[in-house]
Amino acid sequence: MGAPLATIVGIGELAPRRSTTGESSLGLMAEAAALAVADAGLAPGDVDGLLVGQQYGEIPMHVPASVAEYLGLQPSMADVVDLGGASAAGMVWRAAAAIRAGMCEVVLCVGGAARPVTGFPRASYRAPIREYDVPFGASGANTTYAMIAQAHMDTYGTTAEELAEIAVRSRANAQLNPTAIFHGTPITVEDVLASPMISAPIHMLEAVMEAAGASAIVVVSAERARSLGRAGAHLLGAGEKVTHRALSGAPSITTGPLKAAMAHALDQAGASLSDLGNYQLYDCYTIVVGVTIEDLGVVPAGKFGPWLADHDFSPTGDFPMNTHGGQLGFSQCGLAGPMSHVIEAVRQLRGEAGDRQVPDPRLSLVTGNGATLSEAAALVLGGTR
Numbered sequence: 001m002g003a004p005l006a007t008i009v010g011i012g013e014l015a016p017r018r019s020t021t022g023e024s025s026l027g028l029m030a031e032a033a034a035l036a037v038a039d040a041g042l043a044p045g046d047v048d049g050l051l052v053g054q055q056y057g058e059i060p061m062h063v064p065a066s067v068a069e070y071l072g073l074q075p076s077m078a079d080v081v082d083l084g085g086a087s088a089a090g091m092v093w094r095a096a097a098a099i100r101a102g103m104c105e106v107v108l109c110v111g112g113a114a115r116p117v118t119g120f121p122r123a124s125y126r127a128p129i130r131e132y133d134v135p136f137g138a139s140g141a142n143t144t145y146a147m148i149a150q151a152h153m154d155t156y157g158t159t160a161e162e163l164a165e166i167a168v169r170s171r172a173n174a175q176l177n178p179t180a181i182f183h184g185t186p187i188t189v190e191d192v193l194a195s196p197m198i199s200a201p202i203h204m205l206e207a208v209m210e211a212a213g214a215s216a217i218v219v220v221s222a223e224r225a226r227s228l229g230r231a232g233a234h235l236l237g238a239g240e241k242v243t244h245r246a247l248s249g250a251p252s253i254t255t256g257p258l259k260a261a262m263a264h265a266l267d268q269a270g271a272s273l274s275d276l277g278n279y280q281l282y283d284c285y286t287i288v289v290g291v292t293i294e295d296l297g298v299v300p301a302g303k304f305g306p307w308l309a310d311h312d313f314s315p316t317g318d319f320p321m322n323t324h325g326g327q328l329g330f331s332q333c334g335l336a337g338p339m340s341h342v343i344e345a346v347r348q349l350r351g352e353a354g355d356r357q358v359p360d361p362r363l364s365l366v367t368g369n370g371a372t373l374s375e376a377a378a379l380v381l382g383g384t385r
Helices: 025-039 063-071 084-100 128-132 141-156 160-174 189-194 222-228 258-269 286-295 304-308 336-350
Strands: 006-013 049-053 077-080 106-113 197-199 213-220 233-242 276-280 363-370 375-383
Touching (some): 006 025, 006 222, 006 336, 025 063, 025 106, 049 063, 049 084, 063 077, 084 106, 084 213, 084 233, 084 363, 106 336, 160 189, 160 304, 213 336, 233 258, 233 336, 258 363, 258 375, 276 336, 286 304, 286 363, 336 375
Parallel strands (some): 049 106, 276 363
Antiparallel strands (some): 106 213, 233 375, 363 375
């Protein structure tokens, strides 16, 4: 294995809930940040780097400065990571790069979203997708991911039952996670197929449910981690790839940029598939999980459906995946949703996952996906115990 690029030593996560009253995204992020810094055994004054994922309209510009002021920080490095669902994974390697570049020593990465009962305004903007896709109905995640799912079905014969099985397994893992929003509500394939069709062929239970919450992590150098004497997760490899924004500009709609990102992360880590002990894969829709499994090289293109029948995603199974329930089972709290995958990987590598602990977590693969299979980031993490 290669030398660690950096180490995650602190994590903080708020339990998701359907809505908030009188709370702001800034406030939720501050709570998560305080938990992460405390978990690292550090003080707020030790934080000299800040990476923020924020796209919810409360702070339309000057985002890092606004967050730093709210948190009482004066970082030497601050930036916004705007990769949608790939933001959390993208934050980790950027933090490592900033540390190795000597810009800072302790980077706080944070994202979150309030969800008022009355909703909130979204800022309008002009972009090619607004000119060439939206007028023709190709607007929003449901529609565009439905096009990917339909293309996969048409090209490879993937079935609705196979896609539904992924949602069922995410919910099953969520039953082992008391903080998951769907803890206590397992589902069956029949439940998924009976749920409302939101954009054919995607059923409601195949899509993430938005919620309120926040997450944060703290990244330091491997040397600093050793001096703190705290168990963590070494960043061993990272990969990133951005190929398009609108689905109309995608090179392919049955494969995506995660293929290159995951390959780079594994290569940088000096690892192979056989070295991975748990998989925390971005799962905004069931089709994304299927495509990711194929792009990782676990199975050839178009074969994830039949492969499911012989493999187990549970913590004690042969392919422990999204052991916290993933976003389909845990929930998606804005950009805290993808960060939940990073946090679950750290818990697994620390041996702190409780009833969902993987017996031999070895290395963790974490992925993030932004837009519509457009922006991708992948991490390979290893334990420090």
